[in-house]
Amino acid sequence: MSMKGGLNRKSKTSSEVPSSSMADIAFLxxxxxMVSTVFQADKERGIEWAQAEATEKIDEKQKNILNIWVEANGDVFINDVQREMSEVRTVVAPLYRNNQSMVISVRSDRNVPYRYIDLVQKELVAAGVVRVVFATELEQSMTRERR
Amino acid sequence: MAVMGNKKTKVSDEIPSSSMADIAFLxxxxxxxxxxxxxxxxxxxVLPEESETVEVSQKNILHILIQPNGAVTIKRGESQQEQTVRPGDVEAIWRQDVAQNENLIAGVKTxxxxxxxxxxxxxxxxxxAGAERISLQVLEGE
Known part of the structure; x- marks a missing residue:
């Protein structure tokens, strides 16, 4: 074997791609x-949930659920925008036309007077939406006993 | 000195860090x-569709009136008799009444x-209680 310069040069530079920092690159x-992903979700409105024992999970894709928030004073929010009660049907109807399998989740404060819930229902019926879920928290039977 | 030095070089005193990333990934x-x-x-x-009005015989309706203070008044069909209960009692009442009349509809008037x-x-x-025919209305004129 010759011990000339060519062989020496070969041994100095590694022929492999350095893989020790691969994991760091993957983490980066x-x-x-993670940072740049934005989930399409409206922000929590800080309402107190009503509680119900018969609460069931909605077996529906997230994109088929439209949240209508009703605050304790009767303010209505759809997609983070406050709406007048009479606007609800004009907002919901086109959304429903695009997605016929839409379910409305009525997220109301437990203390809101029922007249607002009734108005929301009437608006939804006018918009043609009939599948509605009254969002509640699961109530344990223990808490019911105490009440 | 010579023996000690040899032992030291054989066992590395660092925690192996090459598999750290794998652990993190796991x-x-x-x-x-x-x-x-x-x-x-x-x-x-399921809300009723617009213009969907169905005439229901009074005897098939269980009126459940909910007052602002949370009291629940039960009225059965045509009879004028009223019964005031707590919300939790409605379950038993419905079970009992639907056993007698399977076409019963719950008319919840709030x-x-x-x-x-x-x-x-x-x-x-x-x-x-397994009720499926529920009608939600507003209590008017009282």
């Missing part, structure tokens, strides 16, 4: 996507 | 798999000033 990518 | 995948996002939950109802939670309590009781 991961963190980048 | 942890990450574990949490990805086990995370459950809270699902929407509530009481589902006073406009009644807090929402009382209506949910009644709806909860009805759904717990």
């Amino acid at each position: 990518l991961l963190i980048f996507f | 942890l990450l995948i574990f949490f990805l798999v086990t995370t459950v996002f809270p699902k929407d939950k509530g009481l589902s109802m 006073h406009p000033d009644t807090p929402y939670r009382f209506m949910i309590d009644v709806l909860d009781a009805l759904q717990s």
Whole structure:
């Protein structure tokens, strides 16, 4: 074997791609996507849920659920925008036309007077939406006994 | 001196860090798999379609009137007899009445000033009892 310069040069530079920092690069990518991902969800309105024992999970894809928030003073919010009660049907109707399998989740404060809930229902019926869920929290039978 | 030095060089005193990233990834995948996002939950109802009015014989209706203070008044069909109960009692009443008349419809009439939670309590009781024909209305003129 010759011990000339060519062989020496070969042994100095590694022929492999350095893989020790691969994991770091993967983590950086991961963190980048975690930070830049925006979930389409409206912010919590800080309402007190009504409680019900018969609460069941809605077996529906997230994109088929439209939340209508009703605050304790009767303010209505759809997609983070406050709406007048009479506007609800004009807001909901086009959304329903695009997605016929839409379910409305009425998220109301437990203390809101019933007249607002009734108005919301009438608006929804006018918009043609009939599948409605009254959002509640699961009530344990223990708490009911105490009441 | 010579013996000690030899031993030292054989055992590395560092924690092997080459597999750290793998462990981190395993942890990450574990949490990805086990995370459950809270699902929407509530009481589902099907509202009547517009212009869908059905004439129902009075004797097939169980009127459930909810007053602003949370008191629940039960009126059966045509009889003028009233019965005041708590929201939780509606479940037993419905079970008892539907056994006698399987075409029974629950007409829940809520006073406009009644807090929402009382209506949910009644709806909860009805759904717990397996009622499916429920009509939600507003109590008017009282």
